[in-house]
Amino acid sequence: MSALDEALDAIRRRDAGRAEDRARRAVEEAPGAARARAALALALVLARRGREALAEADRAVAAAPGEAWPRLVRASALRLLGRGREAIASAEEAVRLAPGSPRAQLGLALSLFAAGYGDEARGPLARARDAVPEDPLAVRLLGELELRRDPAAAEAIFRAALRADARSADARAGLSRALARQGRAEEAEEAFEAAAARDPSFTADRDARRREVGSFLQATVAAFVVVLCLQLAQGVIAGRWPAARVAATALSFVATAAVPIALIAWASLRLRRARAGAAPDPQLPSLADAVQEAATSSAGRPPGDPQPAPR
Structure with a gap:
């Protein structure tokens, strides 16, 4: 397994130390590679080091200006820094480059939601769910949107997300909030403890x-x-x-x-310090998949072949 593959696997497992170590090794092996820079940016987002993550994401964008996924990585770093409007702009550019990509639509929805534009997030979220109705992250984000309007409906959505992915700590944490909003404190605490058992950062x-x-x-x-x-x-x-x-x-x-x-x-x-200690960006595993897919698709091209069309 290459250093890049090891870094992406560690990101999915939320092992920040291992992810950064292997991503830096990948950068040493290929300093100008967009995928290596993007992997390091994601590892730094996981480690809550937003400024460093943004610098690496900018290098990934510069190395692959026609691709959507580096801009989604950049949006993730900007969300960590609390720079909502810039995160939205970066995600919008990803959607422009890959309008049919559910991942790009979901990245835009997440950026809008994180910046406080919940109603505006419903449009790109709906487009993402049209393509992948059972995507666990899309379902969880829908639950977060409904949480403010109808906690009972949010509870049903989070339970559906858990049926799709029983290991999801984010879905269990969302379920805990939905139960708490309904005054079901004991059930909410049980759901929260289950989430924390899967992800101690909660x-x-x-x-x-x-x-x-x-x-x-x-x-x-x-x-x-x-x-x-x-x-x-x-x-x-x-x-x-x-x-x-x-x-x-x-x-x-x-x-x-x-x-x-x-x-x-x-x-x-x-508040800024508390944000730096918040749970990791829920799109990190999906973004690691995007970097992996880019590596896979480019591995089989002979040197000098053009870059693939944006996904």
């Missing part, structure tokens, strides 16, 4: 989010106490030193305005 993500919420609440209480102390100090200063009343009032006003701004900035920073 437990790490939940624990991290709980810590973030706790830290934010503590910081909010501390900020409230600081503002209250400043208000009390203003009254004391104004009472004892009338000449300093204007300065004390200005200081209190600035502090009262600055504290919420600081809290918002702090929360945004923590």
Whole structure:
């Protein structure tokens, strides 16, 4: 098995360390190969190193500008970085290059959903499902879309996804959320534990989010106490030193305005850090398949043959 094949297999198994090691070996063997660069980009997405992943994805796109799959890899890196509009643009370009590709349509749907455009994601998702109705990832994404409207319908969709792929941790995590939305806490916890048993990153993500919420609440209480102390100090200063009343009032006003701004900035920073620890991009295995298929289709071409038509 080549280093590239080993890297793609590790990506499917979500073994980030092995995937990066073998992908870097593949790049050393063929520095200008789009497939090797794309595999390394996917390994870095799996490792939550978005900036490095985007740099490698850009190199893959430059090496294969007429192919759709490097642009889907790039969209995955951009989703990790939270750059939603750019991810959508990259996925749209993949659809333009391969309009009949269910994988490209699904990549666009995922990018739209991740950027908060759930209703817009339904169009490309429907086109993907027209081609592959039972695709597990497409079914799971449909469940995520329905979760906000009808948790009972989402539950049915996630259960259907599990019938198609009983090993799917993502589907079990979705089922857990659907059950929780319906107030079925015990069943939701059981589904979540089953998901975490298949992918420990779900437990790490939940624990991290709980810590973030706790830290934010503590910081909010501390900020409230600081503002209250400043208000009390203003009254004391104004009472004892009338000449300093204007300065004390200005200081209190600035502090009262600055504290919420600081809290918002702090929360945004923590949110970005939490995103970096979230579960891996659910399209990674499919993108690994895309790189594999590109390698397979090109392996049989004599040197100098033209690149295949975009898939």
